[in-house]
Amino acid sequence: MDTTSRIAANRAIWQRWTELHVPSDFYDVEGFVADPDARPFDSIVAGLVGNDLSGRRALHLQCHFGMDTIRLARLGAEATGFDFSPAAIEAARELSARMGVPATFIEGDVLEPPAEVPEAAFDLVFTSYGVISWLPDLRPWAETIASRLAPGGVFKLADSHPTLWVFDDEADDPELRVRYSYFGRDALEWEEFGSYAAPGDERVGTSHSWQHTFEEIIGVLVGAGLVIEELREFPLLAWKYTPAMVEREPGLFGQPDGQPDLPLMFTLTARKP
Secondary structure (H helix, E strand, O other): OOHHEEEEEEEEHHHHHHHHHHHOOOOHHHHHOOOOOOOOOOOOHHHHHHOOOOOOOEEEEEOOOOOOHHHHHHOOOEEEEOOHHHHHHHHHHHHHHHHOOOOOOEEOOOOOOOOOOOEEEOOEEEHHHHHHHHHHOOHHHHHHHHHHHEEEEEEEEEEOOHHHHHEEEOOOOOOOOOOOOOOOOOOEEEHHHHHHHHEEEEEEEEEEOOOOOHHHHHHHHHOOOEEEEEEEEOEEEEOOOOOOOOEOOOOEOOOOOOOOOOOOOEEEEEEEO
């Protein structure tokens, strides 16, 4: 299967996942609508983006159905969410209207964005959690980020740590075991039943993901002309990678007692000169 077909298969899965995720307990949309202050960014993302984005033009890449885009808007940003799933964009617009929080949502390919996402128009480009693994090549992704940032604008990323990908996430053993190559370049295929947020017996398709090393992540951003200002690593993750992981902070999980801490997540800030 070629890369274009793999991305199309992923888009079909995210179409169905949107239908599963909006009513899921995992996302708790009703709780978010009723009291958004009780469902803020977790402590890691809050520390990354700050608590006041007043007057800043923010572009949220791979926004799914827009909850984090709305969080950016509630911090004062002029927020635009961008995603390749038409169903997710429709759900994001509905959620924004329902909450009375103004935000713009645009459908398109993050590797080749449409004219509706103009160049040099944003002070902040943001993306988080389980995003880069869906991209086969990070060079056009980095070029999208750099080209959409205004001079002096910043890119902020939070995602799973690249080394996490080497471990077996299906094992019940609390001691993580190496299963995959850190330097693997081939797409990994997964038969998806339900989703990470709404487990179930329904087969929704085959997903395709790609491993990216730190060398690649940093290299493509520097190659696109951005200056890395900060890189942080955390022994915490925004989801349970294995059943043995335990909640260490609200919404953040780590290794069980008796197991060594590992780098599970990272954040990065880069600036366009």
